[in-house]
Amino acid sequence: MLRQIMAASRVLLDRISDINYYILVLFMLKLLCTIIYMDYYYVYYGYDLLYWLDGIERNPVAYIFSYIVLTVGVHVVMSCVEVTILSKLIRRNRSRYNKPRQYFEERYRRFVLMRLVHQLDKALKMQKRFSEQPNQTNDMAILEDLFSAHRQIHQAVDDFRTAVAILLWPNRADLQMDAFILYHIDEGQLKDLKRHGYSLRRPEIKHIQNEYLRSLLNPLGY
Structure with a gap:
């Protein structure tokens, strides 16, 4: 039954x-x-x-x-x-979400810096790998790969500039927005950072201050 x-x-x-x-x-x-x-x-x-x-x-x-x-x-x-x-x-x-604004802002600063380091490190490793290849027979393929690495560097810099803008030049709407919304972190990118050994606790406090971030945007001699 x-x-x-x-x-x-x-x-x-x-x-x-x-x-x-x-x-x-x-x-x-x-x-x-x-x-x-x-x-x-x-x-x-x-x-x-x-x-x-x-x-x-x-x-x-x-x-x-x-x-x-x-x-x-x-x-x-x-x-x-x-x-x-x-x-x-x-x-x-x-x-x-019931945490002080400083918590979300500092976490966001660490994420932005570590994401930049990871993206640049990945692109530079690609450039180094192709430059050290012996018997380079396919010059066109190598140039395409180097161009791809160069494009990744530009993308990393653009992402960094966009993310740092709300830290260095916040407008009135940014200051009135909830912290966990304003300083949003892409969880997918955060997992990718952790998978490659990048920890948000690694950067020192001095490296996430506005002065240091501003120096990365406008380095000496740039």
Whole structure:
């Protein structure tokens, strides 16, 4: 009986498309509760599916009322679970964003500097690798690779200039914006930095100050 019900449920779910996930979860929970209830009575009392169908024909009102009670119970349980999960997520997000502005700004400074170092290091290693290759037979391919490395350097400098602008020359809108939005860090790039051994704790305090960042934008002799 249980296998037949599960097979019928799979066929029904295969034909359902574009349905809200919340409704689908509620439906599955109701179905699961019904199966557990029927399976319990089948194991201990021998009530099979024919018994329940006969009962519905003889007293449909009682079964409809039982279904309503089951539905309300599932909704109450789901609401409690949803409220609990949402409250935990809200508390976690608050603890994540409820930090002083200096924390987000300093973290952003470290990220910008380490990203620049990583991008330049990657491009320079590419240039060095191709310049040390012996028996360079394909000059055009080497020139294309060197051009690609040179383009990566320009991209790293442009990214650095754009990111540092809100630190050196913030406007009124920047000063009024929330810190975790203004000093946003690309999590994908941050993971890439960590994967290559670059840590945000590595730069010293003096290397993330405005004076040092300004000197990187306008080095002596540039």
